[in-house]
Amino acid sequence: xxxxxxxxxxxxxxxxxxxxxxxxxxxxxxxxxxxxxxxxxxxxxxxxxxxxxxxxxxxxxxxxxxxxxxxxxxxxxxxxxxxxxxxxxxxxxxxxxxxxxxxxxxxxxxxxxxxxxxxxxxxxxxxxxxxxxxxxxxxxxxxxxxxxxxxxxxxxxxxxxxxxxxxxxxxxxxxxxxxxxxxxxxxxxxxxxxxxxxxxxxxxxxxxxxxxxxxxxxxxxxxxxxxxxxxxxxxxxxxxxxxxxxxxxxxxxxxxxxxxxxxxxxxxxxxxxxxxxxxxxxxxxxxxxxxxxxxxxxxxxxxxxxxxxxxxxxxxxxxxxxxxxxxxxxxxxxxxxxxxxxxxxxxxxxxxxxxxxxxxxxxxxxxxxxxxxxxxxxxxxxxxxxxxxx
Amino acid sequence: xxxxxxxxxxxxxxxxxxxxxxxxxxxxxxxxxxxxxxxxxxxxxxxxxxxxxxxxxxxxxxxxxxxxxxxxxxxxxxxxxxxxxxxxxxxxxxxxxxxxxxxxxxxxxxxxxxxxxxxxxxxxxxxxxxxxxxxxxxxxxxxxxxxxxxxxxxxxxxxxxxxxxxxxxxxxxxxxx
Numbered sequence: 001x002x003x004x005x006x007x008x009x010x011x012x013x014x015x016x017x018x019x020x021x022x023x024x025x026x027x028x029x030x031x032x033x034x035x036x037x038x039x040x041x042x043x044x045x046x047x048x049x050x051x052x053x054x055x056x057x058x059x060x061x062x063x064x065x066x067x068x069x070x071x072x073x074x075x076x077x078x079x080x081x082x083x084x085x086x087x088x089x090x091x092x093x094x095x096x097x098x099x100x101x102x103x104x105x106x107x108x109x110x111x112x113x114x115x116x117x118x119x120x121x122x123x124x125x126x127x128x129x130x131x132x133x134x135x136x137x138x139x140x141x142x143x144x145x146x147x148x149x150x151x152x153x154x155x156x157x158x159x160x161x162x163x164x165x166x167x168x169x170x171x172x173x174x175x176x177x178x179x180x181x182x183x184x185x186x187x188x189x190x191x192x193x194x195x196x197x198x199x200x201x202x203x204x205x206x207x208x209x210x211x212x213x214x215x216x217x218x219x220x221x222x223x224x225x226x227x228x229x230x231x232x233x234x235x236x237x238x239x240x241x242x243x244x245x246x247x248x249x250x251x252x253x254x255x256x257x258x259x260x261x262x263x264x265x266x267x268x269x270x271x272x273x274x275x276x277x278x279x280x281x282x283x284x285x286x287x288x289x290x291x292x293x294x295x296x297x298x299x300x301x302x303x304x305x306x307x308x309x310x311x312x313x314x315x316x317x318x319x320x321x322x323x324x325x326x327x328x329x330x331x332x333x334x335x336x337x338x339x340x341x342x343x344x345x346x347x348x349x350x351x352x353x354x355x356x357x358x359x360x361x362x363x364x365x366x367x368x369x370x371x372x373x374x375x376x377x378x379x380x381x382x383x384x385x386x387x388x389x390x
Numbered sequence: 391x392x393x394x395x396x397x398x399x400x401x402x403x404x405x406x407x408x409x410x411x412x413x414x415x416x417x418x419x420x421x422x423x424x425x426x427x428x429x430x431x432x433x434x435x436x437x438x439x440x441x442x443x444x445x446x447x448x449x450x451x452x453x454x455x456x457x458x459x460x461x462x463x464x465x466x467x468x469x470x471x472x473x474x475x476x477x478x479x480x481x482x483x484x485x486x487x488x489x490x491x492x493x494x495x496x497x498x499x500x501x502x503x504x505x506x507x508x509x510x511x512x513x514x515x516x517x518x519x520x521x522x523x524x525x526x527x528x529x530x531x532x533x534x535x536x537x538x539x540x541x542x543x544x545x546x547x548x549x550x551x552x553x554x555x556x557x558x559x560x561x562x563x564x565x566x567x
Contacts (some may be wrong), residue, residue, distance in 0.1 A: 259486065266483050269475070305448065307440070390431065 006078075006374040008228045010366055020360040025356010031350045037351040041101040042339050043143030044093055046331050046350075047357040049189060052090025053206075053327075054361065059145045060178065066164070072242050074385035075234050077376050079221045080367035082154060083214070083238070084145040089364055090136045094189065098131050099133035104339070105130075107195040113184045125192055133188060137181045144174045153371070155378035165381060182207060184257015190331075194338050197276050201261045208254035212296070213327040215247045216320035221365055223313045230374035237311040244310030244319075247300065249321060255297035279337045282346030284344055292333055328354065392562050394535040395421060396542070397520065398549040399528050399556040403429050406529035408433040413533060416548060417542070421532040424524040434539025446504040447497045458489045466518035528555070535559075 018272075018314050032040025036070060058080030065073050102108045105126045123129075148167055155163040183203030191202050199205075222243070225231040265273045281289050309315045336344060400406045403425070410423055415438050460481075466472055467479035477484065483516055506512065524530050533545065546557055 259483075263483050263486065267475070303445075307444075 005372065006230045006370050007330070008225070008370075010228070014362075018359040019367075021355045021359025022363060023359075025353055025359060026347060028352025029336050032352070036349055037101070038339070039345065039347075040353070041097055042105050042335055043350050043353045045104060046328070046335050047187070047353045048090045048093025048097065050090070050328060050331060051086050051357055051361060052094060053210040054214055054217045055084050055086030055090060055145070056141060056182065057210050058086070058180070058218065059141070059148065059174070060211055061214060061218060062148055062167075063171035063174050063178075066168045067169075069173060069383040071384040072239065072388045073376055074241075074379050074381055075295060075388070076222045076231065076239055077152070077379075078369060078372060078374060079218050079225065080214075081149045081220065081372075083217060084149060084363055085368040087138070087142055087145055087363060089360060094130075095134065095138075098134055102127055105195070106338075107192060107228070121195065125195060130188060133184070136283045137185045140177055140181055144170065144177070148174075152376055152379075154375055155376065157378070159378040161380045163378070179207075179306045182210070190334050193335060194276065196272060199261055199265070199273070199276070201257060201264075205254075207259045207262055208250060208257045209296075209327055209330055211306055212247065212250040212254050213266075213324055215243060215250060216323040216327075217361075219243050219247065219320040220317055221369075223317050225369065225374070226313065230369070231272070234375055234386065236388065240313060240316055241307070241310045241386075241390065244316050246254065247316075247320065247323065248304040248310070251297050251300045255293070255301075258293065258297070270302075280333055283342050285309070285337060287341075288329065288333060288344060290330050292326065295322055296330060300326075392523055393562045394436060396533045396535055396540075396558060397556075397558040398531040398533070398554045399521065399523075399558070400531065400552065401528065401555050403529065405552040405554075406531060407431060407435050409531055409549055409554070411547075412548055412552070413531065418545065419534040419536045422520075422536050423532070424520050424530040426529070428524055428531075443501055443504060444510070446502040449560075450500035451493045451497030454500075455489050455493040457496075458492035458499060459485055462488065 029040060029044065032043070061073070061080040062077060062084075064070070096103060096247070105125075107121075108127055147170055151163040151167050154160075183206075186203050188204070191198065219240070222231060222235055223240075226235045235304035244351075262277065265277060279285065295303075300323055303309055303315075303319045304323075309319065330342075332350075378383075398409060400409060405426065406423065407429065410420065410432065414420060414435065420436055421433060425432065462485040463480055466481075466484075471479045473479075474481075474484070519525070520530055520532060523526065531549075535541075535542075544560075546554075549557060
């Protein structure tokens with residue numbers, strides 16, 4: 001801490017476990033390229049997008065704090081700052097899919113519906129434009145995330161409140177830019193898997209999932225850091241209570257948007273829209289569809305209602321893990337049905353990359369956490385945050 | 391039955407918190423604490439148990455939702471079936487938004503009513519104000535002189551260690567709650 005770095009040791013077995021998971025994921029990926037490319041690419045798309053969204057969730061958390069002037073979260077801000085290093089990790093995986101396996105998107109090859117009315121779609125969904133757009137989104141997010149973290153690290157050294165003001169301005173700009181680009185990105189990368197289907201609420205739906213899963217990951221890493229030492233005596237029950245409330249709120253926000261999309265499509269029952277749900281609610285997909293609702297909202301909602309769940313690290317982490325698994329299932333249900341047909345498959349190709357992503361997230365975030373002091377030492381509101389209680 | 395009370399009047403939040411905590415730890419019976427605004431941590435210092443209002447809120451919200459689902463089923467599918475866009479009469483997704491609203495209404499209103507009931511508040515209730523300056527700048531700790539073991543000089547010493555501004559003994563009127 002004297003040289004502005006956090007010193008903590010991952011327990012040897014945890015560190016080895018994470019490395020084994022990464023190796024396992026890499027082996028499964030290479031084997032999948034040779035044996036089952038039709039399964040491994042969608043699986044890579046899923047985990048890359050998942051990891052990217054965790055990183056973005058961290059940045060949104062930081063931006064919310066600066067924009068609203070909330071001080072309670074400053075004591076644990078190093079966690080979302082470290083999580084922002086997941087953005088490049090996810091970006092590499094996504095670009096690999098876009099560049100090496102574009103055929104995952106049926107619009108790249110199939111000669112579908114040459115309708116005059118769909119001229120805009122034909123213009124929008126062309127390969128070069130698609131990849132350029134993806135680059136623009138990713139570069140914007142990466143540069144802004146890096147700026148947040150750089151200002152915060154510099155403030156550790158010079159204790160100058162001007163960095164806070166800079167980040168406040170940046171946060172306002174970021175949220176506007178992010179709202180627009182992430183909305184488009186979710187359309188590009190996920191919704192265009194079924195190019196004839198559309199839902200105008202899709203971007204908000206994705207934002208809800210992104211932030212709920214981001215908060216869940218913040219909870220897990222913060223509690224881990226408390227156990228490992230750096231946040232011991234810093235992260236109080238009151239801080240946990242507040243992130244727990246955020247998880248509760250955004251899990252419920254997810255359910256609200258999930259149902260809004262479903263209800264409007266169910267009500268109007270237009271074939272080109274309803275087919276999305278027909279494919280997902282029948283046959284073997286049906287139980288997963290219900291499970292998704294249980295894991296992302298019904299169970300976390302009931303579990304987080306009592307005050308004690310939000311203030312007990314062990315319980316809160318369990319709910320956070322449930323929400324992250326639910327997020328995976330939510331994305332699986334968006335990505336897989338058009339590619340897998342009437343039957344869901346879950347095997348080594350999906351599970352292997354899932355484990356690999358867990359290991360990689362752990363290694364990357366813990367490494368990033370070592371780069372600076374465990375709390376933002378120069379933040380003018382740090383004392384306020386350390387004394388936070390409710 | 392009347393009670394003999396001892397009032398300690400304090401000038402700031404910090405002292406009232408400390409005095410309340412100390413009085414409770416010494417085993418004195420705290421009747422109530424009055425403050426001009428909500429003081430953080432006072433419930434802890436007084437040793438108050440956590441409120442049952444969340445449970446009332448949950449139970450009534452659930453009942454409201456259940457009632458509304460039944461009511462919508464009864465109106466649209468049983469008593470006066472209406473064909474809306476060829477949907478089945480009993481269409482759960484269509485019931486959800488209104489069910490949600492009624493749940494919020496039941497939970498919200500019933501929690502307020504339960505809160506007023508627990509506090510013994512009702513329209514026309516005569517205000518029971520311990521001292522007029524608690525609505526302005528003073529903090530008052532009210533202890534009950536419960537038994538012979540209540541040694542007034544000792545209590546006074548304890549309160550003085552928290553800079554008590556004024557100490558007052560009072561006989562509670564029979565009418566006061």
